[in-house]
Amino acid sequence: MNDAILHKRLIDNLHKNGAILSHILQGVAQADAARWRDGADGWTVLDVMCHLRDYEAIFRERGELMMGDNVPTFPVYDHLAMVVEREYSSQELLSVLAEFIVSREKTAVFFTNLTAADWDRTGNHVEFGLFTMSSLAAHIVWHDSNHIEQMTRIIAESQ
Numbered sequence: 001m002n003d004a005i006l007h008k009r010l011i012d013n014l015h016k017n018g019a020i021l022s023h024i025l026q027g028v029a030q031a032d033a034a035r036w037r038d039g040a041d042g043w044t045v046l047d048v049m050c051h052l053r054d055y056e057a058i059f060r061e062r063g064e065l066m067m068g069d070n071v072p073t074f075p076v077y078d079h080l081a082m083v084v085e086r087e088y089s090s091q092e093l094l095s096v097l098a099e100f101i102v103s104r105e106k107t108a109v110f111f112t113n114l115t116a117a118d119w120d121r122t123g124n125h126v127e128f129g130l131f132t133m134s135s136l137a138a139h140i141v142w143h144d145s146n147h148i149e150q151m152t153r154i155i156a157e158s159q
Helices: 003-025 030-035 045-068 079-085 093-112 133-158
Strands: 122-125 129-132
16 A cells, blocks of 8 residues: 555544544433443543543644654653543533544644655654654554544443
């Protein structure tokens, strides 16, 4: 598969995953989203959605850093601390989803506007090492998939 086709598929998946999340959360009540958990001490559906929203902006920020600097090191975020610091449990599910969708569209536009050379720009992640723009887009799609599975499992086990 050539790079242009791969990049188009990644961008298509960025769009699709936003729609998938909308379908999954359709009909999930706020109270249930805040109560249904991934195990006794795991995240709630609401926590997962807040995490996806917040990391959407972080991922786009990483791409923007890669465009503005040669091999920047990405800032480190504590995703567990963010749950408490950003008060995920007090947020409104449908508002969080709407914010994610708006942010996701910005991310999709960001990747759509890249040139062939831009896709090879790199950044450094402390845990994962060097990222190209292509691997960043693939990581976002993987991250979505990981949490979509988590959310659908929580919902299925809780009903």
